[in-house]
Amino acid sequence: MFTGIISGVGTVAEIQPIGDGADMRLRIAVPQDKAEWAGMPGVILGASIACSGCCLTVVEMDGASFSVEVSAETLSKTTLGDWAVGQGINLERALKLGDELGGHIVSGHVDGLGAVIAATTENGSTRWSFQVPAALSRFIASKGSVAVNGVSLTVNEVRGDVFGVNIIPHTAEETTFGTLAVGDAVNLEIDMLARYVARLTERDL
Template identity: 60%
Template structure:
């Protein structure tokens, strides 16, 4: 589990198709502090560390390798990742850690598209379009995870919803790189999933 609070901005170093897609990510995380098999949220996608190592002596941090299955590639932006791409990273939540965002599973539901970016004072307002099947799960003043970042929804109109990014968020994440037309990994709020499941179960039992 994660909180949607980004703790590092990594960079894709290389990708290789080995049946599944293998991706090497450079990070400021100390490799000795990363366990093999650990989960790291990469742009909102929970991925398992399958290898790790130190960077060149002149660089801080190290690297870790992850693998993405065909199912993961079909639901996320990972298939388009190329060397040099910056990605939001978060280590898995530990018992006793501060929950600064909201509960994030790292299980991306689909892709939202950036349809508008406008300045709003010192902040930036971004409007997204959600897939039709996911739009009902997004509520005004609710939470969503977008590229692994916990954000509050300002407003919703049909399939479109907006969020505001303060300057700090843009500085410590990849949101300063986003442009109109980009696809974004979207995870709806976990509670919304269960509410819908309960409602559909009740409807089915009454039928």
């Protein structure tokens, strides 16, 4: 489990096709200027790390990078299939009991892909608008939570299959929002509570 509070931006250092090219092995370089990542203290083989919202398992590591293996299913349902060497990746270590829950409960299981349709300066922040698949739009509510590329965000407004959020400069600097552009695809995870409430309302009680 994660909180959607990004602790550093890593970089795709190497991409290696595996499984006859259907699957992928990624090596992610970690930010050495962040105490939580420099030398990767406490990270062990088998650990879960959220990479731009996708919960991935560490299969190899050294003090400067870690490797993960990604199935064809994950590649087809997330932005990972379009990642390139040199690309920035939002990183978050798994939540430990006793940690501060600064965002919201995030599982690292991507529900679908959204698309950036607008980014507009609004006072001291930037208003971002995302279009989401129709099947996910009903789970996104004004003032509710959503994870975009692993970042926990509060929804400002919802108009059909479009929702908006405001990103302050600090968030842009500490995540890949600083390099995101109109037209880019993003990984979306809906709020877990919204998922279960919707499921309950579908059943005959």
